[in-house]
Amino acid sequence: MNNLNTLQYSYFPGCSLATSAKESNRSLISFCRQQGVELTELRDWNCCGSSSAHSIDAHLAHHLPARNLALAPPDRPLLVACPSCYLRLKRTHMEIAEDSAAREEFQRMWGRRFDPDLEIVSFFEMLSMIVDQGRLKGLSGRLNGLRFAPYYGCMLMRPPKMRREHTFHGLMEKVLSQTGAEPVRWPHKARCCGTFLSVSRPLVAAKSVQTIMDGAARANAECIVTACAMCHLNLEIRSTRPGRIPVLYFSELLSLAGGIGQGEGWFRRHLIDPRPLLRRHHLIA
Amino acid sequence: MKKNEYLQTESTNRTDGSLFCMEGADRGFAKEVSQRSGVITDLCWHCKCCSGGCPFAHAMDFLPNQVIRMVQLGIREQVLSCGAIWLCVGCNTCSMECPTAIDMAAVMDALRQMAIEQGEAIAEPDILNFHREVINSIYRHGRTHKLEIMLRYKLQTRKWLSDMNTGLRMMSKRKLDLRPSKVTHIAAIRRMFRQNPGGRP
Numbered sequence: 001m002n003n004l005n006t007l008q009y010s011y012f013p014g015c016s017l018a019t020s021a022k023e024s025n026r027s028l029i030s031f032c033r034q035q036g037v038e039l040t041e042l043r044d045w046n047c048c049g050s051s052s053a054h055s056i057d058a059h060l061a062h063h064l065p066a067r068n069l070a071l072a073p074p075d076r077p078l079l080v081a082c083p084s085c086y087l088r089l090k091r092t093h094m095e096i097a098e099d100s101a102a103r104e105e106f107q108r109m110w111g112r113r114f115d116p117d118l119e120i121v122s123f124f125e126m127l128s129m130i131v132d133q134g135r136l137k138g139l140s141g142r143l144n145g146l147r148f149a150p151y152y153g154c155m156l157m158r159p160p161k162m163r164r165e166h167t168f169h170g171l172m173e174k175v176l177s178q179t180g181a182e183p184v185r186w187p188h189k190a191r192c193c194g195t196f197l198s199v200s201r202p203l204v205a206a207k208s209v210q211t212i213m214d215g216a217a218r219a220n221a222e223c224i225v226t227a228c229a230m231c232h233l234n235l236e237i238r239s240t241r242p243g244r245i246p247v248l249y250f251s252e253l254l255s256l257a258g259g260i261g262q263g264e265g266w267f268r269r270h271l272i273d274p275r276p277l278l279r280r281h282h283l284i285a
Numbered sequence: 286m287k288k289n290e291y292l293q294t295e296s297t298n299r300t301d302g303s304l305f306c307m308e309g310a311d312r313g314f315a316k317e318v319s320q321r322s323g324v325i326t327d328l329c330w331h332c333k334c335c336s337g338g339c340p341f342a343h344a345m346d347f348l349p350n351q352v353i354r355m356v357q358l359g360i361r362e363q364v365l366s367c368g369a370i371w372l373c374v375g376c377n378t379c380s381m382e383c384p385t386a387i388d389m390a391a392v393m394d395a396l397r398q399m400a401i402e403q404g405e406a407i408a409e410p411d412i413l414n415f416h417r418e419v420i421n422s423i424y425r426h427g428r429t430h431k432l433e434i435m436l437r438y439k440l441q442t443r444k445w446l447s448d449m450n451t452g453l454r455m456m457s458k459r460k461l462d463l464r465p466s467k468v469t470h471i472a473a474i475r476r477m478f479r480q481n482p483g484g485r486p
Contacts, residue, residue: 015429020460046427046468051375052419054394056401058321060420061394063477157377160386192340192376199438200411201372202448204344233460237451269458 009126010072011039012089014082014229015047021229021249023266028081028123028251034258035130035137039079042071048088051196062102063109065092069118070110077119079126083155083228084195086122091162093120123227123251124155124168131175138258144180146281148253149189149216149224149245153231156190172225172250179257186219188212193234202238209238216245222277223248236271246274256283311359318356321395328385329353335379335389345369346408349379349389356392365400371409414441424478427468432461 009032017025032039045068054061065088072078080086096102097116106114130136150172158165173183191212194205213235216224226232227250235247247270255261262284267275278284315326329350336348346368347355355364364370375390383389400407407413418434418441425433435452439445455461468474 015431015466018428018466019462020431020455044469046474047423047429049423050419050429052416053423054375055397056413056416057420057481058394058398059481060423060477063480064423067473067477154376154378157381159377159390160380160383160388163386190378192374192378194341195374195376196412196415197341197372197374199435200409200415201344204341204372207343208340237455269460271454271458271460 007035007037008076009037009039009079009121010076011041012045012068012078012080012082012085013041014080014085015050016229016233017081021232023269024229024232024249024251025081026264027249027255027261027266030260030264031251031255031258034255034260035135037126037130040076042068042078045071048085050084050088054088061088062092062095065089066096066106067110069093069096069114070106070112072115072118074115074118077121079121079123081123082230083122083153084230086120087158087162090120090165091159093118094161122168124171125166127175127254128166128168128171131171136175136178138254139178140257140259141180142259142283143176143253143257143281146181146253146283147184147220147222148176148181148248149184149186149219149221150176151212151216151224151226151231151235151247152189153226153228154190154192155228172227176225176250176253176257179254181253181257184216184219184221186215186221188215193228193231194238195230195234198234198238205234206238206240209234210241213239213241213244217243221245223274225250225253227251239272244272246270246272246277248274311361314359314361315356317399318392318395321398322388322391324388324392324395326353326356326387326392329357329387330385332384334382334384335387338378338382339373340376340378341372341374345372349373352396353387353389353392356396362405365396365403365405366408368408370396370400371407371412411442411444414438422465423474426465427471427474428466430462430465432463433465435461 013025029039049061049064053064080089096106096114103114156167156169188211194208198205223245224247226247232247252266319325331350333350336342336350339349342348352364352369370393373393377390379389415438418438419429422429422434
């Protein structure tokens with residue numbers, strides 16, 4: 001666990017957080033700042049390849065994440081905000097670490113030694129560490145009475161190669177409960193949102209999304225909480241029936257719990273407007 | 286050929302005394318899939334946990350375990366041209382259920398890549414088009430540019446009117462940036478594409 005106690009991280013936002021999900025990016029950065037965590041964006045990072053590279057091109061699926069690993073400074077862990085990018089980066093790191101030919105290729109391509117000790121951390125892992133050390137700030141009860149459906153999607157899944165990696169199932173419930181919010185019990189917290197099927201087979205993705213949305217509403221939740229920009233987008237654009245509820249980023253709620261983010265304009269960017277709900281709970285003006 | 290039909294009809298045609306003997310069966314196929322995916326498909330005993338857990342099995346022409354079965358039996362053409370390999374999004378739900386820890390997502394990746402390389406009929410051309418546009422966007426900018434991906438995808442598939450409303454709503458919420466977020470050292474990205482053994486995808 002070297003470096004995990006230092007609160008300096010390199011930061012990989014990923015394409016979605018840099019563009020369509022800026023509210024997730026900004027709220028995550030604000031929250032980290034409040035917690036005394038300093039993030040330095042990885043200089044000139046590139047796309048991890050997303051679902052598409054590994055779907056159709058093994059070469060790119062390996063080298064796109066590898067370049068990002070080569071850019072990471074050795075003296076601090078790399079925080080990967082997007083759960084999907086995290087899986088790609090971490091898996092590539094494991095593959096290179098256990099294969100000497102891949103390590104040599106890495107050095108040849110990027111002109112630096114592969115660092116087997118580079119810590120690649122998800123937002124959940126970092127947050128869990130802060131919580132375990134008892135230094136989480138902002139447990140003021142501001143979210144009192146907010147009923148939320150914790151939605152993890154495929155974040156709880158791992159390929160067999162990564163089975164030993166912790167999934168932090170339950171962390172959203174644990175942390176948000178401490179801020180006064182109330183998790184509901186519901187059956188679809190780990191159901192995949194459909195990712196890119198939302199583009200090419202929208203009806204297939206819509207069926208998944210509708211199951212998730214209906215399930216959360218039936219469980220009497222006022223909002224769904226997710227940490228993934230892909231899930232967020234799909235839940236917002238593929239749920240059409242009345243009775244749908246707002247979808248908030250975990251980092252947005254954490255920020256609100258800590259008393260920041262009210263005037264930042266994050267919530268204006270949502271397609272399902274969460275502002276009436278947040279006003280009802282006196283979280284924004 | 287419809288779901289299940291193949292497995293039922295051909296298996297009666299035994300001539301060489303082996304467990305399975307099928308016209309056109311390709312015994313090297315499972316090995317090729319193993320080499321690419323790192324998965325020993327023979328470990329699957331068809332408990333169907335994967336198929337039971339798969340959130341998109343209802344939309345697939347073959348269930349995930351049937352895809353593995355076709356690999357085991359060496360029915361190359363049928364498996365490479367089926368729709369299931371394209372509908373799999375790699376969410377790993379199946380792998381979490383699998384008692385023999387088969388990395389199903391890796392098998393599906395391998396099968397898609399083989400289907401493209403070997404020129405098989407692509408059952409879901411729109412899904413492949415989408416993947417290609419994402420990778421084209423990475424080639425151009427080093428990162429994905431959603432608006433451009435969507436417009437070019439529409440150009441490819443000629444489905445201009447579908448999702449027009451969604452697109453406009455996203456634009457109005459500034460979720461689709463007009464300009465891409467870019468990698469500065471784009472030469473490093475292009476070099477990766479040039480070194481690609483399979484050429485530019």
